[in-house]
Amino acid sequence: MAQARKFFIAALAATAAAAAASAAHAQHTASVQTNSTVTVFRPITLTKNTDLSFGTVVRPLTGSGTVLINKDDGSRSLTGSGALLNTGNPNSQAAPGRATYTVNGEGGQTFSITVPPTFNMTRTGGSENIQVVLTPSATTGLLSNALGQAGSATFGVGGSIIVDTNSAGGAYTGSFTTTVAYN
Template identity: 35%
Template sequence: MKKIILATIGILATATPAFAGSGNQSTATGTATATIVAPIVLTHPASASLNFGRFTTGTGGSVTVTAAGVGSVGSDVTFVPGSTNSADQFTVAGDASRSFSITTTGGNVTSGATNLAFTTSASASSASLSTTGTASFTVGGTLTVTGTAPAGAYTGSYTATVTYN
């Protein structure tokens, strides 16, 4: 019995205590980054406009101006001599080389109580800013002309929007 007790004491004295090992926890440092880009800014020059030109209505029809500024008429609408058409123009500034999308709405031109509706079409649905962070685009449209629209100067507006992709 004495030998068993001495053997047990010997084993206990040489045994390694069961402490928490180094594999139970580990710590490392992570990194964080952030990039702030220049806001996208759309500008419309005061001298630019979508100009449908000068025309007679006849029984009605349409006037179309392409995004390149070329005008044409449909149905019984006729341009008068000396009429000029132009596409509207916009400039964009923002984060260099970033792509963006372009959307435009339709609108109405009004003279007195008469409204004529038009749709618009941008020269592209998307584009990219240059390496200096600039771009431009044009907008054309189609005006629906009623045969009952009275003579006069018509004005209106529409919205163009650019959004980073």
């Protein structure tokens, strides 16, 4: 009987070992299906429609004046001393007003608008500068229409300058870079 018991234990051990080996072999690999997606946007583009123009300003005899071009509607105003003339800048013939832009790209998408806080305009034929403080009408925008269609949006950039008794007479010009990017 002891012999039969040893045989039974040995058989049971062999069966357990074979089952363990079979289970280990069954878990050698595993698979799962994975999906993949992509959304393709048309390129974002920016077109300048009009430049920022402060028009013609008469410097004050005393003190200073701040000329403001409204970022939302392009209207021009003066606080302090000096005067505004109702003529455009003789250098560019542009009427006073804000810079305006059109953005085109993928419909329904948001984008960011970046302009520098300031830049300098330099007097033609001289080295004198007038600093321009820029103000965009928004820092973000939303393109019209829906995903899969072309979309567009517009915005403006206004600004302000200070003219004082020491401002040299003449035409001033300068430029700044406006950037848009998908969010």
